[in-house]
Amino acid sequence: MKQGLAYQNLLLAEIHRILSNKGESGLSESRFYLLGIIPVLLALPFYVLGYLPAEFALSILLFCWLLASGRKSRRMIRTREGKPASGLILLHSVDAALLFSVGLVCRYYWGLPPIVMLLAVAAATTGYLAYYSGVAFLKSVPARVRLANPRLIVEVDHLFLAKGSMWGAERMIVIGLTALGLLTGWPELGLAAAVIGGNVYWITRSLNFWRKAGCSE
Amino acid sequence: MKVLIIAAGRGSGFNGEAPKSHKTLSPVCGLTAIERIFAGCPQADELVIVTGYEAECLEAQVRKLLGGKVALRFIHNPEWERANGVSVLAAKEALSGEREFLLTMSDHVFEPALVGKLAAGHPLPGKCLLAVDRNLENVFDLDDATKVKLSSDWRIEQIGKGLTDFDAVDTGVFFCTPALFDALSTAIKHGGESLSDGIRVLCENGQMSYRDVTGCMWQDVDDPESLAEARKRVWQLAAKPRDGVVSRLFNRKISSFITRLICPLPVRPNHVTLLNLLLAAFSGWLMAAGHLLAGGIMAQFCSIVDGVDGELSRLKYQGSWFGAWLDNLTDRLCDWLIICGAAWSVTRTGGSAETAWVLMCLALVSNICYRTAMDSLLVSGALRKGPENHALLSRLEKWFYDREMVFGITHDSYLLILAVGVALGAPLATIGTLVILETLWWVAKAAQTRQARPSENYVDFLATNNMDVKNETRTRIPELAAR
Known part of the structure; x- marks a missing residue:
């Protein structure tokens, strides 16, 4: 049977592999950190020459937040120390607040059309939904699987709390692309790319997981 | 065999x-x-x-x-x-x-x-x-x-x-x-x-x-x-052991009626989950378009239908890990669609678009904080235990838990308050109240679990909560862990 205990144990082992695979998550994270740093360096001369407007400050803020929170995450992954509740709340509330701020600034400071606000809301919810897709994986672990693997479930829980996400790169995609849009002077395009990129990323990763596990319904 | x-x-x-x-x-x-x-x-x-x-x-x-x-x-x-x-x-x-x-x-x-x-x-x-x-x-x-x-x-x-x-x-x-x-x-x-x-x-x-x-x-x-x-006995098996206050006292009575109606049909729980997402989108649209009473009723109907997929899966043994995952995700999406619709409905009751956007952002941020506080602490469930907490919040939760109810600004109570408030034509006051309540709740929960430590062994957790395997399979661990 597809939903047999042995099969579900394999799913849990696959989650453990994803969470503990430094090669996979670490590499993709570091790639996106580069994506965050390189544009800042490239944009700097343009800003100095006066070709870039004040959006630069906001994008710098986004990149700095991304890098600062990422550093903390990497330390926690190394030490396998779970994030405290307050840390996680701060992380996600600041992510959402920053993205909403981008929308509000674009709409009411620069006078962009209302769609930009809608895109900001979509980007903020996309970032959180991508994180929540990982939470949902662990929240819905069947009781008999938890009982059959008491040690592994604890390990998976610790790993998830340490890593703060199942897939690894969703925050970099959403916040990074929004900041990139601001940097290049097309905030609405940046937000749209963040929404599309973020959703495609977590949906693809989730579906790949279920397909690989042979469980998509 | x-x-x-x-x-x-x-x-x-x-x-x-x-x-x-x-x-x-x-x-x-x-x-x-x-x-x-x-x-x-x-x-x-x-x-x-x-x-x-x-x-x-x-x-x-x-x-x-x-x-x-x-x-x-x-x-x-x-x-x-x-x-x-x-x-x-x-x-x-x-x-x-x-x-x-x-x-x-x-x-x-x-x-x-x-x-x-x-x-x-x-x-x-x-x-x-x-x-x-x-x-x-x-x-x-x-x-x-x-x-x-x-x-x-x-x-x-x-x-x-x-x-x-x-x-x-x-x-x-x-x-x-x-x-x-x-x-x-x-x-x-x-x-x-x-x-x-x-x-x-x-x-x-x-x-x-x-x-x-x-x-x-x-x-x-x-x-x-x-x-x-x-x-009758099979039906009793389909009951969820722990529900939110509103679900237990109101929603289940209607959702079980719907489940009885559709259980002979070839409808799978995941179909109901996706249908509920569409209903939430429709509810959000009704509210945003100014049909406040209809939108409020539809929001409450969503909350009721949310119970049907679980009942159906337990009744017909069609529950799956994938289904539970999908249900968790769509719950969040449903909440957000209704919140966005309710916030925008402020523009239909004399509020400005600026007020609506700010309200929407505040409501979403407080909801995100609340969900993070509630779910991220527990994640796969029951992995944290702390010293016995006799705070008022714990005593209240225990009182409800002993009566097979989950207390707090849960999905069902949140949607009921929002639905009633919007239906009565007061979306601004309702969302404002919900933001305050949610914020108070997640701050209290975060403080309550501040001293909690990850359990090293899941079996130990079960033992300390006097649970055997059978009880465990029938009880939602996250609520237990929150006690």
Whole structure:
């Protein structure tokens, strides 16, 4: 049977592999950190020459937040120390607040059309939904699987709390692309790319997981 | 493991009333009796079905229902009108190579936990096991039940319908060895043709043991009354052990009605989950378009429909990890769609677009904080424990929990407050209130669990909460951990 205990144990082992695979998550994270740093360096001369407007400050803020929170995450992954509740709340509330701020600034400071606000809301919810897709994986672990693997479930829980996400790169995609849009002077395009990129990323990763596990319904 | 199912009888107790074709195919809450038996035996890799009355019709129907899900083997017993021991004996050849097999009647409905308990201890070589229920008050028709007298050394002393001194009743589910066939042959030689006669021979030889499955759901379906009782008992299994206050007191009453209506249809729980997402989008649109009363009603309807997928999955054994994952995600999306619609409805009640956007952002951020505080602390569940907390919040939660309710700004209570507020034309005040309540709640929860530490062992967690395996499977761990 597809939903047999042995099969579900394999799913849990696959989650453990994803969470503990430094090669996979670490590499993709570091790639996106580069994506965050390189544009800042490239944009700097343009800003100095006066070709870039004040959006630069906001994008710098986004990149700095991304890098600062990422550093903390990497330390926690190394030490396998779970994030405290307050840390996680701060992380996600600041992510959402920053993205909403981008929308509000674009709409009411620069006078962009209302769609930009809608895109900001979509980007903020996309970032959180991508994180929540990982939470949902662990929240819905069947009781008999938890009982059959008491040690592994604890390990998976610790790993998830340490890593703060199942897939690894969703925050970099959403916040990074929004900041990139601001940097290049097309905030609405940046937000749209963040929404599309973020959703495609977590949906693809989730579906790949279920397909690989042979469980998509 | 092979499962031997005796489906040879006519089902004379129905007197031509109920099953139109065969009593094995009687519908019990969306599944036929035979499908329930298959669902009740998750370890089954082959069903060996002994047929007799309307054999061809039964075989065709069972192949249609279970073909492709499990290996099926049909054995026709031409002497099906004789007692059921003869039908069991007809399967001797098919099961002669088996070390052990499960035996049940096709008209017995039971839950998987019963077989799990029975199969937990393999019978000793040559010994058979019978699942017995000691809770005699719970037996639907005690006069008609097969009674069992138990000994202190786990043996069965006596079995029969006419016993006056007995300790338990026979649930109709056995874990057998081929020794049963020899016992039946002996019983038939002495004039006893029923399965109970064969069991009696095993008892006399000290080869029959029992396993207590008291507390597990089972029901013998012999007539329309017992069929109705079986449906009632199966329905009770579908109830969620812990619900939010609003769900327990209001939503479940309507969602269970909807579930009863749709359970005979080929609707899967995931279909309902996705339908609920569409309903939430529609509710959000109604609110945003200014139809506040309709939007509020639709939001509350979403909250009700949210319970249907879970009920359906428990009722028809269609629950899956994927389904639970999808349900968790769509719950968040539904909340957000309704929040966005409600926030935008402020523009229809005299508020400006600026107010609406700011309100939407505040409501979403507070919802994100709340969900992070509630879910991220627990994640896979029950991994954190702290010293006993006697704070007011803990005492309140415990009071509700003891009454099988979950307390807090949960999904159901959030949507009810939002729906009522918007329907009454006060979206701004309602969302503002919800933002304050949610913020207070997640701050309190975060403070409450500040001292909690990840548990090193999940089994320890269960032990400290006085839970056994059965309770664990019926209880939502996150709520327990939050206590």
